[in-house]
Structure formats: C-alpha cells, structure tokens
Amino acid sequence: MSDRPRVAVFRPDDERLTEAVETLGSLGVDAVADPMLAVEPTGTVPQAADWIVFTSKTGVELATQAGWSPANPDGHDPALACIGPATADAARTAGWTVDLVPSEYSSTGLVAAFDAVGVDGVGVEVARSDHGSEVLLDGLRDAGASVHETVLYELVRPPESGHSAEAAADGDLAGACFTSSLTVDHFLDAAADRGVREAAVAGLNDAVVGCIGHPTRETAEDHGVDVDVVPGEASFESLAAAVVAELND
Known part of the structure; x- marks a missing residue:
C-alpha cells in the first residue's frame, strides 16, 4: 500500500475524473476518486x-x-x-x-x-x-x-458515492478538493447516509481542504468545514496544486 498522502476528488466519472486523478498523481499524492456528481440530461x-x-x-x-x-x-x-x-x-x-x-x-x-x-x-x-x-x-x-x-x-449524487467520507471519518484523508458547492453538499449527504457525518467533518478539519472558489468555500464553512486554500484561478489544476502545496508546507 502506498504511503503517499491521500487526497479526495469528487469530479463526475468521466474524463474530468481521469484527468483529476492524473493531476494529483503527478503532484505526488494518491487520489481518492469518489464522484459526487452525475449528469442527467433534460433533453432541452x-x-x-x-x-x-x-x-x-x-x-x-x-x-x-x-x-x-x-x-x-x-x-x-x-x-x-x-x-x-x-x-x-x-x-x-x-x-x-x-x-x-x-x-x-x-x-x-x-x-x-x-x-x-x-x-x-x-x-x-x-x-x-x-x-x-x-x-x-x-x-x-x-x-x-x-x-x-x-x-x-x-446534477445528482451517484448512489454509490461516499467512501471518501468514511476515509475522512477514519482519519485516512490528507486532503480534499471540492470543485463546487454541490460537491460539498453531496459529500456531507453521503456521509450522513453512512452515519459518519460528524466524524467526516472532523476528519476534513484535520486535513487540508481546498475549494475552487469563494462560493464553494462559503458552503463548506457554513457546514462547519474549515477551508485551508482557495486558488487564485478557478481550475482543478490550480486547486490540486494549492492543496498539495499546503500539504507540503
């Protein structure tokens, strides 16, 4: 098992998640891929x-x-x-x-x-x-x-989501990259479904939490999650780099 820091990422299960996992890997951490968003087209x-x-x-x-x-x-x-x-x-x-x-x-x-x-x-x-x-x-x-x-x-929450919340509750996450307010809400909903919401928030507060923008930061903080970094540019690459830099600081 790798001894590299583990950082959760919540992007939809498509090329965005693949690229996010690769980005985190290139920065020297192991990605915990836990999609919190799935797309359901309306046909309009x-x-x-x-x-x-x-x-x-x-x-x-x-x-x-x-x-x-x-x-x-x-x-x-x-x-x-x-x-x-x-x-x-x-x-x-x-x-x-x-x-x-x-x-x-x-x-x-x-x-x-x-x-x-x-x-x-x-x-x-x-x-x-x-x-x-x-x-x-x-x-x-x-x-x-x-x-x-x-x-x-x-945008809906995949029913199988939430293993990252259990990892946070177990103290097994070094960081987390939230890319929207909805990913924060869905992470906490998944944690509640698994009966670990309070412990998951505590685990996040012992980790490095990054949010892609200030609205996402506000959502996290409204739920009691301490946010450590918000990158200057609203891109996943900048978010991942900021979280890992804070981990290595």
Whole structure:
C-alpha cells in the first residue's frame, strides 16, 4: 500500500475524473476518486437570444449531441459567452465562435464581463445545470438584460458515492478538493447516509481542504468545514496544486 498522502476528488466519472486523478498523481499524492456528481440530461436545448451563455463543458456537449447550433437560418447568429477556457474549447471544437470568456471563471466574472460589453435591452439565454448560481441571472438583469434560463441537465449524487467520507471519518484523508458547492453538499449527504457525518467533518478539519472558489468555500464553512486554500484561478489544476502545496508546507 502506498504511503503517499491521500487526497479526495469528487469530479463526475468521466474524463474530468481521469484527468483529476492524473493531476494529483503527478503532484505526488494518491487520489481518492469518489464522484459526487452525475449528469442527467433534460433533453432541452438553448432558446434563441442575442447572447447565449454556457457555464460548463457538459452543457456545450449536451447541446451539440442534441443537434443544436448557435447558427440561425436568417444569418443573425447570436454571440456566444463561455464561463472559462474548458467550456470555450468545447464550443470551438463544436465549430462555434466564442465571443466572450471572462478573466475570472465564475458567475461573478461573467457578470463583470457583460457589464463591460453592455447588455442593456439585450436578450441573454443562460444554458446550464439545475444548480446554477443566481448571481449570474441577477447580475445580468441588474445590467438591463432580458434573461431566460434553460436547464440542460440535472446534477445528482451517484448512489454509490461516499467512501471518501468514511476515509475522512477514519482519519485516512490528507486532503480534499471540492470543485463546487454541490460537491460539498453531496459529500456531507453521503456521509450522513453512512452515519459518519460528524466524524467526516472532523476528519476534513484535520486535513487540508481546498475549494475552487469563494462560493464553494462559503458552503463548506457554513457546514462547519474549515477551508485551508482557495486558488487564485478557478481550475482543478490550480486547486490540486494549492492543496498539495499546503500539504507540503
């Protein structure tokens, strides 16, 4: 058995989890892969608008698989905004032109980017999961946009999730990488289902806990979880590096 530190990661069980495990391994720790999110498509596609906003690579891929394209038959194609480079890369792979990527990869960053562009009186379609932040919708409306939201997919907790919570409860985790508020909620729900919620929180508080952004940090702290690091860039690579650096400090 490896004597390297064990760090939990909660990404969906697809290439994101594979890449996260590889990233942690390259940093000298063993990943405890425990997916806390599974995607359930709703079958819907974005509605027509002046701007279309995608907040995840998953949303882009589901829209593409459904045969959707931003191109309009009349030639008046909408502008396209993506929350970060991974989402933008997926859109470009689909053959779409990306017009806006905020410098801060978050709902707050998108609002700031749209404030700079100006969306007063403009129609904005937000295509995302059922757990999107209200910050984006409220911010766009405050900027004068006419906003519509389409839920492309729901995020649910896999029924088999939770072995990382038991590891935390046993004091067997050196760190944890939370990539959204929902991963925090689902981790704690899984811990409760296994009867180890209090012990799991205590175990996390003895470990290095990293959160990908301040909303995720706030969720964790609201549940009594001490957060040690929030990287400057909202990417898993930065999160993993920050957690491991704190472990090695």
